[in-house]
Structure formats: structure tokens, C-alpha cells
Amino acid sequence: MPRPDGRSLTDHRTVDMVIGFHRPSEGSVLYRAGQTVVLCTASVDAAVPEFLRGKGTGWLTAEYQMHPRANPPRREAREGRGKGPSGRTQEIQRLIGRALRATLDMRELGERTITIDCDVLEADGGTRTASITGGFVALALALNRLKQHGDLARPVLRDMVAEDARSSKCKVRRREKRCPAATSTRW
Numbered sequence: 001m002p003r004p005d006g007r008s009l010t011d012h013r014t015v016d017m018v019i020g021f022h023r024p025s026e027g028s029v030l031y032r033a034g035q036t037v038v039l040c041t042a043s044v045d046a047a048v049p050e051f052l053r054g055k056g057t058g059w060l061t062a063e064y065q066m067h068p069r070a071n072p073p074r075r076e077a078r079e080g081r082g083k084g085p086s087g088r089t090q091e092i093q094r095l096i097g098r099a100l101r102a103t104l105d106m107r108e109l110g111e112r113t114i115t116i117d118c119d120v121l122e123a124d125g126g127t128r129t130a131s132i133t134g135g136f137v138a139l140a141l142a143l144n145r146l147k148q149h150g151d152l153a154r155p156v157l158r159d160m161v162a163e164d165a166r167s168s169k170c171k172v173r174r175r176e177k178r179c180p181a182a183t184s185t186r187w
Contacts, residue, residue, distance in 0.1 A: 058109030
């Protein structure tokens with residue numbers, strides 16, 4: 001029996017990534033999985049939270065938000081305008097942060113913080129996995145930029161969060177030619 005979008009039960013959603021979508025970010029990707037669209041950015045700060053100062057280790061944190069019209073039948077109010085994130089949003093942020101921290105060697109990152117922002121623009125299922133996978137791509141791009149600038153002495157990535165894009169239906173594009181692509185999964 002096919003799904004509402006016509007895929008069989010064993011077919012994956014088609015994935016499309018536009019890297020460098022958000023130019024001011026150190027790493028960014030517009031990640032599409034089927035009809036789900038998430039903008040993921042990675043921002044690098046030269047400081048760590050107070051509890052890590054002076055310990056020679058880095059930190060990664062994640063933020064997640066659904067655009068109010070990401071899923072028209074289930075409209076959610078925008079968070080951050082006079083109120084904190086809901087319990088659901090906080091748990092998703094923690095999930096994304098934990099998944100991405102597990103891929104890093106925080107000592108090799110040095111005393112800097114990477115913030116992954118995942119903004120769900122259109123939701124048609126799988127927003128958490130799209131955010132984690134897109135967040136990882138943005139993270140890899142940001143680390144590659146740090147490497148190119150000579151800010152990383154050794155590899156920081158220990159592992160990946162998803163299968164190799166070449167083994168599924170995936171199209172990767174660059175927004176512009178000057179956007180540095182992640183040339184090595186070890187950075």
C-alpha cells in the first residue's frame with residue numbers, strides 16, 4: 001500500500017541539500033527530505049560556557065524551531081517572542097545537541113562553541129531526523145572552514161550521523177561557487 005505521497009513503504013524520501021544557503025554562517029544547508037524543509041546553520045563562537053572555561057574543551061549546542069506555518073493544519077505559535085521554548089522544543093533541541101556532540105572530539109575543537117540552528121520551514125514528517133542530518137552537514141562545513149583558516153590542528157569529527165549520501169536518492173548543490181564544501185568527513 002503506497003503512502004499519501006506515492007512512495008512505497010520501503011522507499012525513502014528524496015533528499016536535496018543546498019549547501020552554503022545562508023551566506024553569513026560558517027556552515028549552512030537548506031535540507032529537504034520529501035516535503036520537509038529545514039534550514040540548518042552552524043555558528044562558531046570563540047568562547048565556551050562558564051562551566052567549561054579553562055578546561056581546554058569545546059561545546060556544541062542546538063536550537064530548533066518550527067516556523068508558524070510549517071504545518072498549516074497544526075499551526076504553532078512562534079517561540080521566543082515573550083515566552084520560552086515549549087517542553088517539546090527543548091527536548092528536540094537536546095536530542096539534536098546530543099546526537100551532534102557524539103560525533104565530535106571536543107578537546108580537538110578547542111575552547112570554542114558551535115551553535116547549530118535548525119529552523120523548520122515546512123513540516124511533512126521527519127523534522128527531527130532532517131534537523132540532525134542537516135545540522136551535521138552544517139557542522140562539517142563550519143569545521144572545514146575552521147580547518148581552511150588554520151584554526152584546527154587535528155580532525156574534530158569522530159563519526160557521522162547518517163549514511164553516505166551517495167547510497168540514497170540525494171542531490172547536493174552549492175548556492176554559490178565561493179562556498180567551501182566539506183572535502184573530508186574527518187574535519
